[in-house]
Amino acid sequence: MSDIGSLKVKTGLAEMLKGGVIMDVTTPEQAIIAEEAGACAVMALERVPSDIRAEGGVARMADPTIIQSIMAVVSIPVMAKARIGHFVEARILEALGADYIDESEVLTPADETYHINKHDFKVPFVCGCRNLGEALRRIGEGAAMIRTKGEPGTGNVVEAVRHMRTVMSEIRALTLMPKEELMTAAKNMGAPYDLVLYIAEHGKLPVVNFAAGGIATPADAALMMHLGVDGIFVGSGIFKSGDPKARAKAIVLATTHYKDAKILAEISKDLGQPMTGIEISTLTDSQRMQERGW
Amino acid sequence: MKKRVGVLALQGAFREHRQVLEHLGCDVIEVRKTSDLEGIHGLIIPGGESTTIGKLLQIDELGEKIKELGSQDLPIFGTCAGMILLSKTIIDSDQYSLNLMDTVVERNAFGRQVASFETDLLVPAMGPNTIRAVFIRAPYLREVAPNVGILAVYDGKTVFARQGNLLACAFHPELTPDLRVHQYFLDMIDEH
Numbered sequence: 001m002s003d004i005g006s007l008k009v010k011t012g013l014a015e016m017l018k019g020g021v022i023m024d025v026t027t028p029e030q031a032i033i034a035e036e037a038g039a040c041a042v043m044a045l046e047r048v049p050s051d052i053r054a055e056g057g058v059a060r061m062a063d064p065t066i067i068q069s070i071m072a073v074v075s076i077p078v079m080a081k082a083r084i085g086h087f088v089e090a091r092i093l094e095a096l097g098a099d100y101i102d103e104s105e106v107l108t109p110a111d112e113t114y115h116i117n118k119h120d121f122k123v124p125f126v127c128g129c130r131n132l133g134e135a136l137r138r139i140g141e142g143a144a145m146i147r148t149k150g151e152p153g154t155g156n157v158v159e160a161v162r163h164m165r166t167v168m169s170e171i172r173a174l175t176l177m178p179k180e181e182l183m184t185a186a187k188n189m190g191a192p193y194d195l196v197l198y199i200a201e202h203g204k205l206p207v208v209n210f211a212a213g214g215i216a217t218p219a220d221a222a223l224m225m226h227l228g229v230d231g232i233f234v235g236s237g238i239f240k241s242g243d244p245k246a247r248a249k250a251i252v253l254a255t256t257h258y259k260d261a262k263i264l265a266e267i268s269k270d271l272g273q274p275m276t277g278i279e280i281s282t283l284t285d286s287q288r289m290q291e292r293g294w
Numbered sequence: 295m296k297k298r299v300g301v302l303a304l305q306g307a308f309r310e311h312r313q314v315l316e317h318l319g320c321d322v323i324e325v326r327k328t329s330d331l332e333g334i335h336g337l338i339i340p341g342g343e344s345t346t347i348g349k350l351l352q353i354d355e356l357g358e359k360i361k362e363l364g365s366q367d368l369p370i371f372g373t374c375a376g377m378i379l380l381s382k383t384i385i386d387s388d389q390y391s392l393n394l395m396d397t398v399v400e401r402n403a404f405g406r407q408v409a410s411f412e413t414d415l416l417v418p419a420m421g422p423n424t425i426r427a428v429f430i431r432a433p434y435l436r437e438v439a440p441n442v443g444i445l446a447v448y449d450g451k452t453v454f455a456r457q458g459n460l461l462a463c464a465f466h467p468e469l470t471p472d473l474r475v476h477q478y479f480l481d482m483i484d485e486h
Contacts, residue, residue, distance in 0.1 A: 004411045008428055013410065013431065015469065016341045016342050016343065016431075018305070019305040020305045037349075038345070039346065040346045075389075075401060076343050076345060252349070
C-alpha cells in the first residue's frame, strides 16, 4: 500500500538537498536568479533576516501570494517560514503546497513554551538548534531536518560555527559514554532518551543537518561543510550583497568543492561587496534571534 | 576483482549510494571532476536537484565526459534526478541533460512534496517479492523508445527502465535496506 507524507519521504527530501545551497528569496525574480545559480531549494520570505533585524516589529509568515508567485516560477523545492509554535501558519503553508516548513526563530515566536507538533503534518519541517539537546527535542517533535541557528541577518559566521562545533562535540561525547551514563546525559541536555541512544550508537544525527545564520561568502560555506554540515542555508548573504548572481553561483560551487582550496580561491574572486556584517557583541540579548525557541 | 564504481558527488544523496555499494563489496569513487572517472566500471547518478546537478555538470565538461563514456557502453544508473539527467527530453524544461536515454521524462510528476509517498512496487525482473519504493517529488518516463525496456510501472506510469548499459528509476533504492536494485546494476556491470 502507498503511504503519503511518511517520515521516510519527509527525511528523504532533506537527503536529496544534501551538498546543496538553500537561498532566501523575496520575489519571483530573486527565485529565478537562485535557481539559475544552482540553488537546490529556495526559502520564500517577505523580508530577509537583515531587513527584519533593521525594521523591527513582529515578523510573521509571508503573504501566501508571495509564496505562490515563487512556487509558480521555479521547479526546485520552495520552503517557507512559520513562527515558532504557530501551527495555523504551518497549516496554511501546508495547504499552499510549500515543500518544507522552517519553524524559524527569524520570525517572532507565537508561543513561548511549545513548538509545533510536527508529527501531525504531511509536509516536512526544518528547525534550528544551538546544541545537541535542542536538535533532539526538535527531532522528537517531528522535525525531519535540522539546521544550526547561527545568528541570522548578521553576515557573521561565528555563531553558526559555535553551534555546529557544539553539536559535533556533544555527539562525539555520547559515542564514548558507557550506557549507564546515557540517561543522565539525556536528562542534562533535555533530550529524548531514545534519540540519545541513537546518537550514542550511530555517532550522527538521524536527520540531515544544514548550516544557517551568518553565511556570507563561499569560504564561509566551505568552512561549515568542513565542520560536518550536510549543506548550507544562505539568508541575507546573497541578495544583500553587491552582486547576487555571482555570489550565489560561487557559494553553490564552494559547497560542492569545499575540499578543493584551488577551486575556492578561483571562485572567491571578483564577487563584489559582501553584505555588511554585524559584530555579535554589539547585539543586545533581545536582538539575538538565536535565543528564541527552547 | 573488486568492482570500481563511481558515484556522482556534486549534490544530493551520494553518501547513501556509496554505503550500499560498499556493503555490496565495491570500491567506490566519489566523482566531482573528470579525472575521477578514470578506471571506473560503472557510474551512479544519485537523487538530488536535477537543475543543481545539471549546472555543476557543465563545469570543466564533466557532463560531456560522462556522456561520452555512456555512449561508449559504460554502465550508468540514474535514480530520480539521475533519471531526469539521463533522458533526452525533459518536458517543459531547457535544463541540462546528458542526452543518453531515448526517453521523455516529466519532472515532479506526482506533485509537490506533500504528495511524496512510499509504496510496494512489483519489479518482475527482481523476483515476485515487491520492493519498498520511496518516491520524493519524483519524475516518471512519459514516453520510451522501443529499444527501452520497462522494468516497473506504478499507477500506469513508467518508473523503472533500462536501455542497454543505461538504467534509470524514479524512486530511491538507496534509502531502503533492500539491495536488489543495486545488485541488478552490478550484474549489468558484469555483463559488460
